[in-house]
Amino acid sequence: MSVETIADDAVAVAGVGMHQWGKWGRNFVEYGVVAIERALADAGVDWSEVQFVAGGGTVRNGYPGYVAGATFAQAMGWTGIPISTSYAACASGVQAIQSARAQILAGFCDVAVVVGADTTPKGFLKPNEGGSGTDPDWLRFHLMGATNPTYFGMYARRRMELFGATEEDFAQVKVKNSAVGATNPNARYQKAFSLDEVMASPMVANPLRLLEICATSDGAAAMVLVSAERAAKMGLKSPVRITGVSTVTPSYPNAVIEMPNFSTDSAAGVAEPGPTFRDSIAAAAYAEAGVGPEDLDLAEVYDLSSALELDWYENIGLCPEGDAEKLLRDGETSLGGRCPVNPSGGLGAFGEAVPAQAIAQVCELTWQLRGQAGARQVEDAKVGLTINQGLFGHGSSVICQR
Amino acid sequence: MTVAQIATDSATFWDMASKNRVPAVEGWFTMDDTNPALIGSRCVDSGNYFFPKELEHSRVPGFGDSKLEEVQLSRTGTLWSWTDAAYAPPPPFVAQDPHVPFAIACVELAEEQMVIMGQVATGFSVEDLSMGMEMELTLETLYEDDDNEYIVWKWKPVGAGATGGEAS
Numbered sequence: 001m002s003v004e005t006i007a008d009d010a011v012a013v014a015g016v017g018m019h020q021w022g023k024w025g026r027n028f029v030e031y032g033v034v035a036i037e038r039a040l041a042d043a044g045v046d047w048s049e050v051q052f053v054a055g056g057g058t059v060r061n062g063y064p065g066y067v068a069g070a071t072f073a074q075a076m077g078w079t080g081i082p083i084s085t086s087y088a089a090c091a092s093g094v095q096a097i098q099s100a101r102a103q104i105l106a107g108f109c110d111v112a113v114v115v116g117a118d119t120t121p122k123g124f125l126k127p128n129e130g131g132s133g134t135d136p137d138w139l140r141f142h143l144m145g146a147t148n149p150t151y152f153g154m155y156a157r158r159r160m161e162l163f164g165a166t167e168e169d170f171a172q173v174k175v176k177n178s179a180v181g182a183t184n185p186n187a188r189y190q191k192a193f194s195l196d197e198v199m200a201s202p203m204v205a206n207p208l209r210l211l212e213i214c215a216t217s218d219g220a221a222a223m224v225l226v227s228a229e230r231a232a233k234m235g236l237k238s239p240v241r242i243t244g245v246s247t248v249t250p251s252y253p254n255a256v257i258e259m260p261n262f263s264t265d266s267a268a269g270v271a272e273p274g275p276t277f278r279d280s281i282a283a284a285a286y287a288e289a290g291v292g293p294e295d296l297d298l299a300e301v302y303d304l305s306s307a308l309e310l311d312w313y314e315n316i317g318l319c320p321e322g323d324a325e326k327l328l329r330d331g332e333t334s335l336g337g338r339c340p341v342n343p344s345g346g347l348g349a350f351g352e353a354v355p356a357q358a359i360a361q362v363c364e365l366t367w368q369l370r371g372q373a374g375a376r377q378v379e380d381a382k383v384g385l386t387i388n389q390g391l392f393g394h395g396s397s398v399i400c401q402r
Numbered sequence: 403m404t405v406a407q408i409a410t411d412s413a414t415f416w417d418m419a420s421k422n423r424v425p426a427v428e429g430w431f432t433m434d435d436t437n438p439a440l441i442g443s444r445c446v447d448s449g450n451y452f453f454p455k456e457l458e459h460s461r462v463p464g465f466g467d468s469k470l471e472e473v474q475l476s477r478t479g480t481l482w483s484w485t486d487a488a489y490a491p492p493p494p495f496v497a498q499d500p501h502v503p504f505a506i507a508c509v510e511l512a513e514e515q516m517v518i519m520g521q522v523a524t525g526f527s528v529e530d531l532s533m534g535m536e537m538e539l540t541l542e543t544l545y546e547d548d549d550n551e552y553i554v555w556k557w558k559p560v561g562a563g564a565t566g567g568e569a570s
Binding site for chain 1: 426427445448449450451452453454461462463482483484485486487488489491492493494495496497504505506508513514515516517518519520521528533544554
């Protein structure tokens with residue numbers, strides 16, 4: 001048999017596309033349309049064949065952002081197809097993926113487009129107006145001046161105190177990721193930074209420096225997902241398959257302080273917390289895919305800060321808690337290492353385009369598993385994992401296999 | 403007490419005489435100048451705590467029917483982690499002009515088994531903080547307008563004097 005079919009319970013990634021990340025200042029819809037057109041071309045699928053659009057929403061671009069699925073269906077040209085829009089902060093993209101995947105697995109459609117795009121303002125992400133006195137996101141800025149980097153700084157300091165991480169370790173994550181990001185045509189910052197340059201950048205949220213905290217970017221990512229049957233009809237040879245998707249929420253009590261909260265859940269009167277929320281995110285994806293951390297050839301993790309990448313090594317099971325610095329120092333997560341992490345360059349090279357980011361992570365896995373990643377190619381990659389977390393308790397992880 | 407602190411305190415005194423001291427958020431802490439406390443709530447049946455308080459429905463799974471009572475939380479705890487804001491946070495934070503960097507702490511309360519965030523008291527920087535040190539709740543002015551001083555809770559190292567860097 002010349003065409004290898006895939007299992008009925010998997011969906012195939014038939015095509016992926018991005019609009020380069022940057023600070024272009026144009027309408028987010030333009031970026032999304034470019035990404036969709038590229039994903040369709042990559043898949044060899046015409047827009048008229050698409051039966052469902054799943055959009056990741058954005059809260060920074062007025063009403064069209066709240067209804068992103070419809071916005072992109074209209075921008076591409078109404079064809080009467082159903083749409084969905086998902087908002088889950090940084091995890092919006094994975095919820096859009098899961099929405100399209102569920103439609104396919106339920107048999108409601110067999111060709112779906114997933115898209116996320118954003119145009120972001122300069123500087124710190126800030127809360128939306130309107131919630132004020134009842135919105136914890138508004139209140140944490142107002143009452144404490146707690147920005148997102150405030151939380152990243154807390155986690156980073158804790159790593160230093162508990163596990164002996166150093167400021168150089170954090171900087172080295174940026175050095176590692178910028179070296180590959182420099183070769184990625186979709187990245188915003190295509191520059192390899194030296195350790196000295198990172199260490200010389202100004203402190204933003206002690207112990208984290210400007211070059212270690214992800215910027216906010218414009219950008220877009222899209223993909224075409226198809227059913228196993230459709231993949232076979234299209235003659236896709238060993239397509240990249242999505243074999244696990246995790247959209248878990250925390251379990252009570254959540255004992256780690258998280259954006260935008262003022263406190264952790266108390267554990268005074270209830271059972272001690274089990275696995276942390278972040279540990280539970282990848283666990284659900286592994287369980288569905290039937291693989292484990294030992295099977296990973298690469299991972300795309302949400303490096304909102306350089307130090308956070310180290311937390312994720314442990315959360316996805318690459319090493320026990322406290323050993324992430326050793327993994328980094330030994331080069332095991334660099335290109336050429338045992339399990340390269342963020343071969344795309346990560347958020348450090350892209351900056352964050354919120355609803356696009358989780359989709360972009362899967363685009364990178366797709367290129368890597370197909371062997372199309374050019375200078376940043378992970379050799380012989382067969383299994384990849386993405387992980388991400390959206391504030392207000394949104395887990396996000398996708399496992400792709402080929 | 404340093405001369406700088408006395409000067410600051412007397413300036414505060416004169417402001418107090420002319421402005422109302424109002425909480426920056428209603429009902430989150432007692433306006434007690436000497437022994438302020440955060441106001442949380444307790445799920446009576448499970449014994450678990452909430453901050454900010456929940457009074458309508460317990461968030462503890464399986465205890466949705468529990469009575470909830472308002473309680474004052476422990477005034478002291480141990481430092482869980484800390485960072486600072488070297489750049490001015492965006493609105494709705496009311497930043498000074500020019501921005502004065504401040505530290506922010508997460509403090510773990512033993513009785514409640516929870517971690518609560520807050521700014522660190524004026525005059526203390528990240529250099530003054532260390533893992534596990536004892537911190538106590540204090541009240542300070544967050545910002546002011548023509549009529550009011552808006553008060554917020556902060557965490558302050560217990561028994562420590564500000565080591566330089568006094569906001570002057």
